[in-house]
Amino acid sequence: MSKRVKQLVSALSARITEQDREFIARNLDSAQAALFWQMNLPDQRHALNVAYTAFELSAGDCTVDQELLIQCALLHDVGKVQGDVSTADKIITVILDKCAPGWARRWARLGRGSKVANLRHAVYIYYNHAVRGAAMLQAIGAPQPVIEIVMRHHEASAAGEPPELRLLRAADSLH
Numbered sequence: 001m002s003k004r005v006k007q008l009v010s011a012l013s014a015r016i017t018e019q020d021r022e023f024i025a026r027n028l029d030s031a032q033a034a035l036f037w038q039m040n041l042p043d044q045r046h047a048l049n050v051a052y053t054a055f056e057l058s059a060g061d062c063t064v065d066q067e068l069l070i071q072c073a074l075l076h077d078v079g080k081v082q083g084d085v086s087t088a089d090k091i092i093t094v095i096l097d098k099c100a101p102g103w104a105r106r107w108a109r110l111g112r113g114s115k116v117a118n119l120r121h122a123v124y125i126y127y128n129h130a131v132r133g134a135a136m137l138q139a140i141g142a143p144q145p146v147i148e149i150v151m152r153h154h155e156a157s158a159a160g161e162p163p164e165l166r167l168l169r170a171a172d173s174l175h
């Protein structure tokens with residue numbers, strides 16, 4: 001199964017436990033937590049899994065700020081807001097990205113409305129949620145390193161980037 005198909009399957013069985021809630025309350029301030037809870041349940045589950053994996057991957061690496069890493073992992077996909085994109089449009093978007101990624105990128109457009117507008121919006125969020133999430137974090141006064149890492153989480157790795165960004169990408173690719 002491809003990673004995207006696996007994501008769709010695991011999304012259907014997503015649950016948040018009491019321990020997860022405590023983990024979020026411990027690691028995010030109230031404004032950040034509000035953005036976390038604004039995502040839909042499968043995206044919340046994904047962010048938690050990425051955070052736990054990123055934390056495991058960082059074990060023994062003293063160059064990593066684990067608090068920053070966990071915050072970034074929990075918040076990396078907050079640009080995907082609940083109710084903004086339907087499951088059907090998400091599935092079509094994944095297919096469009098597989099078949100015609102260049103065209104899909106150009107066709108993407110922000111703003112919901114008609115059925116077609118909603119699909120174009122879904123495609124837009126798929127490609128642009130990192131920048132959108134960073135803007136949302138900026139608006140609540142999140143720390144600059146969190147904003148920068150969230151903004152860059154789908155960019156190709158670059159020399160001199162923070163170790164937390166590298167670990168976030170590695171953990172994200174495993175979920």
Ligand SMILES: [Fe+2]
Nearest residue numbers: 076077153154
């Ligand atoms: Fe993402």
Ligand SMILES: [Fe+2]
Nearest residue numbers: 046076077172
């Ligand atoms: Fe992600």
